[in-house]
Amino acid sequence: MSAGGIGNDSKSIQEVGEVVSGIGAQVHQVNFVLSCFSIVINFFHLLILSRKSMKTSSTNVILIGLSISDTFIMLTTVYKHYLVTDLENSDCVTADSRWKVYLDLSVWAIQTIFRRCGCWLGVLMATVRYVIVKKLSTSRFGNWSTPSTGWIMVLVVFCISGVQTIIYQSRWMVVENRSVPLPVNCAEYQNIHSTPQFSVMLTPFFSFNDQVVLRSYLMFDAIVTKFIPCFAFPILTISLVRVLRKMKEATENSGRKISVSGEEKKDLTTKLIVVMTIAFFITEAPLGMIYLVKVFYDRNDPISILSTDFVVYFSMLVTINSIGHPISCVMMSSQYRDTIRRMCGVKSNTKMSSARNKTSVVSVQGIQMT
Template identity: 25%
Template structure:
């Protein structure tokens, strides 16, 4: 139920949006799970195996894990239960799940943004080289090693957050039972311990600020290089099919980069303000936290749409896979029934 009578407009907005966030996030996550599975299936086909597609596959896997974790989280904490902290909503088991969910999604989200940075750098180097065989500068095996390091590095980056994630028990007189909640970090306060301070600065800097700056810089470089290439192409009066395909691929990757910038930069600014301004976390960030999640979920689910609309090769490969599935299903449906095909019943 939307209540606009809370103390601040932001808190009122947070409560009103909370009432629809569960349904919204569940729909987006279900769509994202299906589309990311399709992304992985198409991008890992033999004809699609390139360094850039390996990176996109790594992003799809990270986004898939994020959404698989968010589905039960949204169902339990938003759809099954209301805003009130009841013992059923915050049981010990579900609070443990929340702790795992928070750290897991922080890890996969960090993987996704850093792979986006790597993708931007690789594509910029490829376009800047401007040689027909420049794609051979990095093999798929080398790219896979980079992806593995991105996953491992992101997991290491979240270790301080795991160490400061605690659970405390509180007795509710109203329900005559205990509830269990995650410990809230007192940001910008003297009582904040060293590990908490380390965690709060390590993740925003290396998980948000640096990758956002890098992806913005190399995205800008890539756009500038693409414009230079277009000007050279116009002077040469014409371009072959291969260069046109490379240009469309670059535009698609630029669209992916822009989505990262739109979803990550505002959140990075808010996270930094949480550390620098007393009360900002409670008064501003928390009321907007569900909306921030919503934008991040959209970014994790929308890549399939961009691939389909901007990549002819992806569309062709997807249609080829769909036709194969339809043909296999059609052939199985035509298998004649016979006495030998009927399973003989057994009796115990």
């Protein structure tokens, strides 16, 4: 391709980037408002899930971990909106004091930790649900449904994500009165030709040989955090639905007095997993592609800058997902609604509760989770 053709392509990408960035400024405002609402609704969501009547299964405990992740993601989003110079790039962190730079980097790290946790906790919830239903008659899988198993899984995910993020954050060193300009991708929010008192630069270990170490990490993180969950989630969900369908057919053929369809209608876990699978794939798969762009293109390349501008759009979808989790619980779970009534001092309809109990003569561990 001729130099003129490459130049025209770069100019076209820049023009598209200007449009995307201009709209993105309004999306940032909307995302901020939605994040504030998400913090409030997830606070009450976490309060409800923490009640003794809700902490009865591993999947409900994993939901607590998801709610914690959603809350911290939204808190860091609000912080970045008000107190961080650049909303989209951690390599553009600048400040007038060293402690502020470290604080901003910590906020970026916290958001990264819990974004990764949210991805894997959703996959774990689908995995646990599938194992419980698939291995229903195997006693050694019985402890998978216990709350203690859920707590262990949540703790392991948080720890692994934390260690991985610490390694990633070690790529930065804080410099004072830098001698080189800020990266081109910082131009949207600040003057890259100015000399901030404190800023960040890549350490020699991550920057040598055309940033081969950093690119390798980003490739690994994209595969582990984005693409594997994006494939695992729908596979587990489809497998879970098929197993439940077979259980229903087998029960109907045996003539046992149990309403599997009734259980399935009231089952928060299965329905929530289906909803989360769709939302997760729409949100995380494009973010994985953006990760790969950073692997193969320099951060000052127009394509890399354009892909970063798209992050805010998918970040808003993450915010919408965090709002959708509590709403889904209210709509799908009778146990969740009953817990809200008890918290508000409202007595549940005893006739309805009795009717529900009669509908399901047999309650199987790991299925009745609502």
